Amino acid sequence: METRSDLALSIDDLTVAYHEKPAIWDIDLDVPEGALMAIVGPNGAGKSTLIKAVLNLIPRAAGTVTFYGAPYEQARSLVGYVPQRGSVDWDFPTSALDVVTMGLYGKLGWFRRPGHAERELALAALEQVGLVDFADRQISQLSGGQQQRAFLARALAQDAQIYFMDEPFAAVDAVTENAIVDILRELNQRGKTVLVVHHDLQTVAEYFDWVTLLNVEIIASGPTAENFTLENLQQTYGGRVSYLHGGQLLAASAP
Amino acid sequence: MNPRPALGREDRRIWLIIAAMAILGLLFIPFSQTLFGLRFTYTVRVVALGGAILGIISGALGCFAVLRQESLLGDALSHAALPGVAIAFLLAGRELSALLIGAGIASWLGLRFVSALLATTRIKRDAALGIVLASWFAFGIALLAYIQSIPDASQAGLDHFIFGQAAAIIESDVMLVSAVGVIALLVLLAFWKEFKLVTFDAEFAGANGFRVGLINTLLSTLIVVTIVLGLQLAGVILMVGMLIAPGIAARQWTHKLDQMVILAAVFGAFAGGLGAVISALDSDIPTGPMIIVVAFVLVLISLTLAPGRGLIWSRLRQRQNRREFAARNTLRDLYRYALAHGAADTPAPDSFIRGVGDRSAALGLRQLRSEGRVTLGAAGWQLSESGISLAQGDRRNQRLWDLYRRYAYELGLPAVAEERGRDIASLLPANAVARLEAKLEEGADS
Numbered sequence: 001m002e003t004r005s006d007l008a009l010s011i012d013d014l015t016v017a018y019h020e021k022p023a024i025w026d027i028d029l030d031v032p033e034g035a036l037m038a039i040v041g042p043n044g045a046g047k048s049t050l051i052k053a054v055l056n057l058i059p060r061a062a063g064t065v066t067f068y069g070a071p072y073e074q075a076r077s078l079v080g081y082v083p084q085r086g087s088v089d090w091d092f093p094t095s096a097l098d099v100v101t102m103g104l105y106g107k108l109g110w111f112r113r114p115g116h117a118e119r120e121l122a123l124a125a126l127e128q129v130g131l132v133d134f135a136d137r138q139i140s141q142l143s144g145g146q147q148q149r150a151f152l153a154r155a156l157a158q159d160a161q162i163y164f165m166d167e168p169f170a171a172v173d174a175v176t177e178n179a180i181v182d183i184l185r186e187l188n189q190r191g192k193t194v195l196v197v198h199h200d201l202q203t204v205a206e207y208f209d210w211v212t213l214l215n216v217e218i219i220a221s222g223p224t225a226e227n228f229t230l231e232n233l234q235q236t237y238g239g240r241v242s243y244l245h246g247g248q249l250l251a252a253s254a255p
Numbered sequence: 256m257n258p259r260p261a262l263g264r265e266d267r268r269i270w271l272i273i274a275a276m277a278i279l280g281l282l283f284i285p286f287s288q289t290l291f292g293l294r295f296t297y298t299v300r301v302v303a304l305g306g307a308i309l310g311i312i313s314g315a316l317g318c319f320a321v322l323r324q325e326s327l328l329g330d331a332l333s334h335a336a337l338p339g340v341a342i343a344f345l346l347a348g349r350e351l352s353a354l355l356i357g358a359g360i361a362s363w364l365g366l367r368f369v370s371a372l373l374a375t376t377r378i379k380r381d382a383a384l385g386i387v388l389a390s391w392f393a394f395g396i397a398l399l400a401y402i403q404s405i406p407d408a409s410q411a412g413l414d415h416f417i418f419g420q421a422a423a424i425i426e427s428d429v430m431l432v433s434a435v436g437v438i439a440l441l442v443l444l445a446f447w448k449e450f451k452l453v454t455f456d457a458e459f460a461g462a463n464g465f466r467v468g469l470i471n472t473l474l475s476t477l478i479v480v481t482i483v484l485g486l487q488l489a490g491v492i493l494m495v496g497m498l499i500a501p502g503i504a505a506r507q508w509t510h511k512l513d514q515m516v517i518l519a520a521v522f523g524a525f526a527g528g529l530g531a532v533i534s535a536l537d538s539d540i541p542t543g544p545m546i547i548v549v550a551f552v553l554v555l556i557s558l559t560l561a562p563g564r565g566l567i568w569s570r571l572r573q574r575q576n577r578r579e580f581a582a583r584n585t586l587r588d589l590y591r592y593a594l595a596h597g598a599a600d601t602p603a604p605d606s607f608i609r610g611v612g613d614r615s616a617a618l619g620l621r622q623l624r625s626e627g628r629v630t631l632g633a634a635g636w637q638l639s640e641s642g643i644s645l646a647q648g649d650r651r652n653q654r655l656w657d658l659y660r661r662y663a664y665e666l667g668l669p670a671v672a673e674e675r676g677r678d679i680a681s682l683l684p685a686n687a688v689a690r691l692e693a694k695l696e697e698g699a700d701s
Contacts (some may be wrong), residue, residue: 018375046593088456090321093512105452106463111445130670149670154459164462175663175670192607226508 007069008033008162008193009054014063016046016053019092025048025217027063031162031195035063036188037210038198038224042237047197047217048084051164055081061077067162077107079178082151084167096150099134100125130179147175152183162193169200181207204228268562269669270516276525283529291536299535302421305429305523306531306546309485312436313494314501314523316443316481319474320452321502326329327381328369328475331388333482333494335365337395340416340486341402351487354416359483365391375661377503392491419490420545421531432484439480442473452475469688488531493543498548501526507561526550577615578622583649583676585619586628589638590646599646602637651695653681658691667689 007030014027024046031037039047041066052058054065056072080103101114102121108114113120126132129149134142142150148168155163168180184207187194198204204211204224211228213219213236220232287293294304318388336358343357365387369502372383399413415423443450452460453470460484461467489497505518530546562568588611592603609616623629628642638646656675659668668687680688 044300052458057458057461076464077461081459083456083458083462087458089322091322092455093506093510093515094451094455095510099455102452102459105460106465107450108448110449113448133669133671143668158463173673174660175673178664179670 008031008035008067008168009195010066010069011054012064014050014053014065015061016049016058017061018039022061022216024043024053027218029212029218029221031193031210033193034188035193035195035210036184036208037212038204039194039212039214040198040201040204040236041214041219047214047235048166050214051081051166051195051197055079055164055208078161080155080158080163082155082163082165082168085148085151085170087143087222090142090147092139095136095137096131096139096142096146096153097122097126099139099150100153100157103154106158122153122157125157126150127249128156129183131154137235143173145172146219149176149179150179156183160192163195165194165196167199169196169198169203173203201233259429265511269509269518272508272518273521276521280528281337283532287338287470287532289294293532293536298422299532301426301429302424302531302535303528305424306421306433306488306527306542308429308433308436308486308527310497310501310523310525310527310546311433311520311583312439312523313481313485313527314505314519314521315440315516316477317498317500317523318502318505318512318519319450319454321499321506322512323474325478326499327384328366329482329498330405331369331391331493332362332365332383333386333486333498334395336362336393336483336486337392337416337491338398339395341395343396344402344413345398349413355431355483355486358416358486359479361391361395362479362482363476366479367515371443385547395491411625415490416486417492418541419486419488419493419546420538420572421535421542422490422538424487424531428487433486435480439477439484443484446470446473458617488527488542489546490541490543493547494548496543496547497527500547500554504550504553507557507564510563522550526553571614578618579676580617581615582622582626582628583619585616585623585672586642586646586649587639588616589623589629589636590643590650599643600638602635604635605631608636612670625632652679655688655691655697658694659683662691662694666694 009029009031011027011029014029015025016023027050037085037090038049041047049058050196053060053063065072067078072079097119101118103125104114104118104121108118113155123132123135124159126135126152129152130148131146131153134146139147139150148170152165152168155165169177184194184196189208194207198208205228208224212221213227213232215238216237219236222230264620267612282482284295286513288295293299317329320326334416339357339359339361340354341357342361343354346357347353369380369383371388372378372386373380378386399417402413412420412423429444449460449470451463452463452465453467453474457467457471460470480497485494485497499525501519502515504522505515509515526546528547530549531542533549534540534542534545557565559566559569585608588608589603590599592607593599593601596603608620620629623642624631626641627639629636629638631637653675656673659679660673662668663670666687668690669683671682683691
């Protein structure tokens, strides 16, 4: 039996509504420490909404969320976040190194400026994602995959215990995908908990040991081997899932 | 491993521009004296100083309005200041600080009203801004008309706030603008990190525990303060130009936020100073339009000339790219034909190469010929020695890129973006290239 403190994340009865329509409904989710979890579901299933509600970025209609038993306000420094790449203006006048340094602003607090120590930490994070040679490049001059890796490096610089990543694999090149997978595994080996909004059903079983199937409500959640089943997927995607040859799963609806 | 940021061309360029603006500004004095007979009386000096100081403040803070894509908010907020001016006049008389406080309160209430509309209704942002702009401004105009009708207030000159009037500015006004402006700039400096983070990625800032709502309100309040300071000079209708034009111009020259803000302040000072002086020559020239004309000349020059982003630069680069693509493709066609029909120096018939490459072949052949890569003989186009070695190098480069795509992960090579037009050795470290070359020797690509 697990005690509460083994849980990196515990969500109870979480509901979020945009105007009158619920975006996610009555979510109960426990994530054990050290899990590498995919959150999958069709468009409009509320995957990003779930992450944003957990991180207090949007108002909750109901529900409580705790990180390692503590509410978000007290656990903030334990939490790392990789937003969707499309959520910012990449023409912003700043360099890759500068973006990664932003991951350290939270620890600096008000008024204090990043200095030499922060620069070294940011460079180390860039090194981890293979972008150290691009440190001084303006961010609009990075490729899509490199931008995604810069976001990942920023989260690494946060040095959190639990990471939330919103579609890090969306529209990236193969080299970047491999680099991200390596980092996910490394985080996992270091005992970090990672939740990833993911859209590619074919790689879920390969990349993640835990999975949550979401369509406004939670359809199934737990170890991938037991929960990533055709029956659960059909329930999540409304029957538009079929087996391909070779036993691979594919959602008939585009992700 | 630990790249030092070199003081690059870009950093030097910024200083060059700042120096150029300073020289231009100084040259204007003798130039205008001899050509226009402008006399730099005490009044004109005060006006010039006021315009320049306002330009520094609005240029620096306006950068954030530009980067947050809030130019229209700036426009709505400056229009919304007008009823505040009128009400303050009715309550406290024609005291500038009172008028500006009134303007600030009205503008700030407009800001809160936009936020409230967005939070509680389904009205979209542009509509909410339109509502505030039109209704606040209309109310202000109505109040001004009423004030004009009061017998002893007809000389108040409040309508100067609509288009701005430099001639009305006096030394104490400049002192007031400077004092408040310095405070606004100090606040900007103190919260630099927070403003930057919230402007770039508000979600991430929120997830890091920053009070995004508070920071946004503070930044918007600073922009309101800037607008209010500029009302007397630029007027409510055109203040937005003073706010955004220097930032837009500065953005073209640099990729760094701190440099952008400094450069925008310099551009703002130039436009504000020059515009105010020109309009002070004749009390019939409203100052707002004069300043904005100068500011948008700077925008036009920047959009045209700035390296990297300017129109001329990107047009030239486009043409160069087209030439390079054409040359590379034509070179490959020639090389492939030559190898298929004998040795690398076998000539290819003109009709063949033009048939394969269509219109770009002509461009490519011209480019290759000017570089001495090909010669045209009786039998057709023949690759020269340098042409052959270039074609071989290109072929090898493409094969290394193919291998990189296939084996990068397996060999644990650093992840770089595939830029096949460039030499792989310029993007990957030497030991990584060596491992790919070893693969090539193995014949792993065939």
